Amino acid sequence: MSHLSSRPDLLARVHRIAGQVAAVEKALSSDASCATVLHRVAAVRGAVNGLLDEIIAEHLNDHVALPGLSDEERAVGADELLAVIRRYAK
Template sequence: MSHPYAKNKTDLLTRLRRIEGQVRGVQKMIEEDRYCVELLTQLAAIKNATHKVALSILDAHTRGCVADAIHHRASENEKIDELMEVIRQFTKG
């Protein structure tokens, strides 16, 4: 079964590898006792990068899985409820 995000799989994996590198960089910065603001700046960049990956997958899910369920009236409310729960998770802060 192919998921809607599969068409962007290469881009998503590239972004995630970059995030992985950023996390390793922060680990090294902590080992080196770097200044707090430098760490926080890098952590903010990681947060933003993961948010962009998540939004890309959320977009694919909405345009793929949710739209398909609505179009075919198959578990339409279930998919919308599922989507709303994911959106709630993103807006918790």
């Protein structure tokens, strides 16, 4: 079982983000003002940043730093993390 499934709070975050995206959709289809749509999308971005930080932390602790991992497992975990950080921090 993946360690992430022991984190129901992550799933709750994703549900909230799904709700925020639905709120953007509603604003766009119901002619809301541009400023309203702007703020809702910026809010989604902030929430996605927060989610990504949490999952990066989980990955770092469980796939790179965790006691008992082999050197090989650590190297793979580190490479996976760097791939996302380089992409994410563009």
